[in-house]
Amino acid sequence: MRNPADMVVRSSLEEMLESLQRRDEKPKDVPPALPNRPTSRGRLPSARRSLPVDFKVENAMSGTLSWSQEKETEETEAVLNCGIFGQNAKVVQEESPYAKLPELESYEERSEEDDVFHSSAALSDSAVRFNVNLRSGESGQNMNFVLKKKLRVWCHFPDTGWELGNVQSLSGQLANIFLSNGKISAVHVERLLPANPNILDGTDDLIQLSYLNEPSVLYSLKRRYADDMIYTKAGPVLVAVNPLKKVHICGSDFSGAYQHKTLDGPHVYAVADAAYSEMMRDGINQSVIISGESGAGKTETAKIAMQYLAALGGCSGIEQRLLHTNPILEAFGNAKTLRNDNASRFSRVVQRAKGERSYHIFYQLCAGAPLVLKDKFNLKSAHEYEYLKQSDCISISEVDDAQMFHVLMEAFDTVRICKEDQENAFAIIAALLWLGNVKFEVIDYEKHVQVIPDDGVKNAAKLMGCEVDQLMLALSTRTIQAGVDSIVQRLTLQQAMDTRDALAKSIYDSLFEWLVDQINISLEDGKRRAGRSISILDIYGFESFHNNRFEQFCINYTNERLQQYFNRHLFKLEQEEYTQDGIDWNNIDFIDNTECLNLFEKKPLGILCLLDEESNFAKATDLTLAIKFQKHLSSNPCFKLGMDGAFKILHYAGEVVYDTSGFLEKNRDPLYSDLVQLLQSCSCQLLRTITSHILNQSQRSTRPQWLNGADSQKQSVGTKFKAQMFRLMQRLENTTPHFIRCIKPNRKQLPGMFDNDVVLEQLRCCGVLEVVKISRSGYPTRITHQQFAERYGFLLLDNIDFQDPLSVSISILHQFNILPQMYQVGYTKLFFRSGQACLISVIY
Numbered sequence: 001m002r003n004p005a006d007m008v009v010r011s012s013l014e015e016m017l018e019s020l021q022r023r024d025e026k027p028k029d030v031p032p033a034l035p036n037r038p039t040s041r042g043r044l045p046s047a048r049r050s051l052p053v054d055f056k057v058e059n060a061m062s063g064t065l066s067w068s069q070e071k072e073t074e075e076t077e078a079v080l081n082c083g084i085f086g087q088n089a090k091v092v093q094e095e096s097p098y099a100k101l102p103e104l105e106s107y108e109e110r111s112e113e114d115d116v117f118h119s120s121a122a123l124s125d126s127a128v129r130f131n132v133n134l135r136s137g138e139s140g141q142n143m144n145f146v147l148k149k150k151l152r153v154w155c156h157f158p159d160t161g162w163e164l165g166n167v168q169s170l171s172g173q174l175a176n177i178f179l180s181n182g183k184i185s186a187v188h189v190e191r192l193l194p195a196n197p198n199i200l201d202g203t204d205d206l207i208q209l210s211y212l213n214e215p216s217v218l219y220s221l222k223r224r225y226a227d228d229m230i231y232t233k234a235g236p237v238l239v240a241v242n243p244l245k246k247v248h249i250c251g252s253d254f255s256g257a258y259q260h261k262t263l264d265g266p267h268v269y270a271v272a273d274a275a276y277s278e279m280m281r282d283g284i285n286q287s288v289i290i291s292g293e294s295g296a297g298k299t300e301t302a303k304i305a306m307q308y309l310a311a312l313g314g315c316s317g318i319e320q321r322l323l324h325t326n327p328i329l330e331a332f333g334n335a336k337t338l339r340n341d342n343a344s345r346f347s348r349v350v351q352r353a354k355g356e357r358s359y360h361i362f363y364q365l366c367a368g369a370p371l372v373l374k375d376k377f378n379l380k381s382a383h384e385y386e387y388l389k390q391s392d393c394i395s396i397s398e399v400d401d402a403q404m405f406h407v408l409m410e411a412f413d414t415v416r417i418c419k420e421d422q423e424n425a426f427a428i429i430a431a432l433l434w435l436g437n438v439k440f441e442v443i444d445y446e447k448h449v450q451v452i453p454d455d456g457v458k459n460a461a462k463l464m465g466c467e468v469d470q471l472m473l474a475l476s477t478r479t480i481q482a483g484v485d486s487i488v489q490r491l492t493l494q495q496a497m498d499t500r501d502a503l504a505k506s507i508y509d510s511l512f513e514w515l516v517d518q519i520n521i522s523l524e525d526g527k528r529r530a531g532r533s534i535s536i537l538d539i540y541g542f543e544s545f546h547n548n549r550f551e552q553f554c555i556n557y558t559n560e561r562l563q564q565y566f567n568r569h570l571f572k573l574e575q576e577e578y579t580q581d582g583i584d585w586n587n588i589d590f591i592d593n594t595e596c597l598n599l600f601e602k603k604p605l606g607i608l609c610l611l612d613e614e615s616n617f618a619k620a621t622d623l624t625l626a627i628k629f630q631k632h633l634s635s636n637p638c639f640k641l642g643m644d645g646a647f648k649i650l651h652y653a654g655e656v657v658y659d660t661s662g663f664l665e666k667n668r669d670p671l672y673s674d675l676v677q678l679l680q681s682c683s684c685q686l687l688r689t690i691t692s693h694i695l696n697q698s699q700r701s702t703r704p705q706w707l708n709g710a711d712s713q714k715q716s717v718g719t720k721f722k723a724q725m726f727r728l729m730q731r732l733e734n735t736t737p738h739f740i741r742c743i744k745p746n747r748k749q750l751p752g753m754f755d756n757d758v759v760l761e762q763l764r765c766c767g768v769l770e771v772v773k774i775s776r777s778g779y780p781t782r783i784t785h786q787q788f789a790e791r792y793g794f795l796l797l798d799n800i801d802f803q804d805p806l807s808v809s810i811s812i813l814h815q816f817n818i819l820p821q822m823y824q825v826g827y828t829k830l831f832f833r834s835g836q837a838c839l840i841s842v843i844y
């Protein structure tokens with residue numbers, strides 16, 4: 001979908017490329033046409049910072065700089081030594097998932113002294129929250145030009161938002177605008193922004209827009225969306241607007257066309273293809289990072305990317321297995337929420353909001369299990385289970401749970417999970433359903449309870465493979481160690497219900513982890529063969545409900561971390577690299593969410609630490625937690641105390657009010673040793689296998705005195721979650737990222753409805769305009785002088801044997817009359833404008 005007009009525009013770089021192609025035996029692909037770009041930002045090699053006199057590119061490459069300017073040497077050495085370009089010494093000292101840590105386990109087991117060191121470094125970091133006015137993208141000069149030439153403009157009306165019109169006349173500060181609805185309106189010039197010429201309507205890369213402002217970006221996406229063109233490039237990011245209906249842009253015809261390069265327009269296939277090509281070319285692991293709000297289309301996008309990669313591999317054996325992991329992961333990891341019928345979710349086995357469902361597998365099993373299994377598990381319909389019926393939502397419209405169960409069984413077979421394990425996994429799911437039906441009765445004045453010996457506990461015990469009496473005892477009492485003696489204490493009703501629910505959650509978590517392990521084992525073959533990987537990250541999306549609890553807190557923390565990763569790669573590292581290599585560059589501001597992350601992660605006074613601290617007090621309540629937050633966090637601009645123990649966090653994607661009730665209990669999530677022992681004595685082999693790690697943790701655990709007996713988990717849920725987040729970020733850091741930003745077109749989940757405000761809010765939150773600005777004026781293609789000289793040096797007529805790589809590079813650029821606005825010369829690298837990537841592809 002290349003613009004034919006552009007194909008005749010050729011740069012001298014392309015001409016040089018052509019001479020290389022003639023030299024190469026096998027000609028490479030025709031280079032893409034250069035995009036239009038403003039010439040005003042073209043520069044000659046920077047005069048702002050001169051190259052150090054004794055600077056040697058070779059030395060820089062090996063990490064031992066000989067540099068006379070001491071300060072710069074320190075910074076650059078830190079950068080080169082840590083292996084992550086753009087990371088300066090200050091960043092390394094913070095507690096950061098990007099700092100190179102020897103082993104992940106060592107992060108989790110780091111001593112408190114280490115933590116203090118990290119937190120003090122974090123405290124010294126003066127994170128700045130930039131306020132970006134996205135409307136300020138245009139210069140006054142542009143506007144004057146548009147007014148003078150009576151061109152198309154965007155007019156902002158307080159009630160209706162942006163409307164398109166043509167300037168008719170100007171009188172003082174008022175412009176008469178002929179609006180697209182046929183009316184003429186007098187509008188103050190301050191409420192006008194230049195609109196792009198018709199020819200750019202529906203452009204497939206926002207970088208092409210002559211005028212980059214909010215209404216223009218919105219209009220482009222909307223135009224395309226109306227024609228079912230849901231993908232648009234925003235420089236290096238693919239924007240995907242959820243169609244909420246079937247659109248015919250996927251399937252084998254399309255994927256084949258992308259593989260054979262007969263189609264090259266923006267598409268998830270193009271992103272997956274780029275990841276694959278770069279992996280093969282550079283030998284570096286890649287990642288496709290898919291982000292967006294809940295219901296924005298991340299999971300569907302991830303599936304499309306996986307389908308493409310599977311098709312590249314020929315769709316046999318390992319690829320088939322890869323595709324069949326989806327129904328398994330979705331059955332056990334997805335659930336219906338208020339925003340999305342198939343949301344990837346965080347633990348919700350025992351509790352959820354009205355109108356939402358638990359994980360699909362519970363309903364699928366009840367609806368679709370064959371009779372023999374139904375008999376064996378004594379399975380009833382989903383309506384009969386407390387864990388399922390509590391939220392008044394059993395079915396999803398247009399979803400056949402029974403049929404999905406059959407799809408799941410097929411997937412299990414393809415992924416090679418043996419029949420015995422399959423049946424045992426279903427037995428565990430049934431056991432959890434029965435566990436939810438376990439009831440208690442109060443037996444004394446102190447409200448102690450015993451388990452009612454009905455179907456609930458009997459079926460649960462049978463399916464777990466333990467004695468009914470043992471399970472009843474473990475759910476209603478707790479053994480406390482007092483020196484050498486042990487005392488058995490009866491639980492109160494609340495304690496007993498929490499114990500039952502904690503058991504159900506632990507078993508489900510363990511089962512899910514085990515399934516993921518089985519899938520990884522099944523895919524291991526492919527990994528061993530290739531030695532390289534493409535990770536596709538689809539994570540639960542940002543949520544803001546009327547009532548937000550610990551689950552939303554964890555989900556939104558994850559999204560905040562992911563946003564930081566996005567910012568870091570697309571804004572921070574990119575711009576730092578320009579500055580550190582000494583090229584001329586005016587920084588582009590972006591909304592930095594460091595302050596919000598500090599609010600979560602800072603030690604010792606971030607939310608997660610304070611929550612852990614309070615979780616260790618026996619007498620702590622939701623109210624004491626709220627008071628503690630208020631005392632320590634009120635100076636953070638992202639934190640506000642709400643009413644009745646609630647608190648607000650100003651996230652990058654908007655303000656969310658959290659209800660502290662249940663935070664302490666969910667963070668502790670204790671599994672008492674009686675239950676751990678019970679699990680290990682069960683005759684169900686799979687149950688013993690999947691929960692063995694709980695016993696191992698329990699043996700290493702040190703818990704506060706008052707939680708004596710509740711020693712199964714070394715870390716709180718929040719802290720474990722944070723460690724997982726850091727582990728994920730570290731993994732991603734070792735890949736070349738490709739970003740896809742999913743956008744929800746409206747909040748009603750309706751197809752064909754493009755709500756400007758809803759879309760704009762998401763574009764603002766993720767900084768799409770800034771990404772486009774950076775790519776339009778930035779230098780996405782870069783190559784070291786060394787590599788450039790080695791590759792192209794032969795083209796020079798002079799003898800270059802005794803010249804340094806920098807001089808050779810510059811001579812090549814001059815000999816081929818490369819336009820100065822197309823590149824800048826840095827200390828160690830050449831930086832090329834977008835559209836010059838073809839050159840690099842030939843070099844590697």
Ligand SMILES: Nc1ncnc2c1ncn2[C@@H]1O[C@H](COP(=O)(O)OP(=O)(O)OP(=O)(O)O)[C@@H](O)[C@H]1O
Pocket residue numbers: 242243244245246247292293294295296297298299300301340341342343344345539540541542742
């Ligand atoms: N490319 C697409 N084509 C058709 N429908 C889509 C597409 N992408 C998303 N949808 C629709 O939108 C719904 C929500 O998408 P999806 O589950 O991928 O969202 P998500 O961003 O992963 O949400 P969460 O963060 O809650 O898991 C899907 O169930 C589907 O109906």
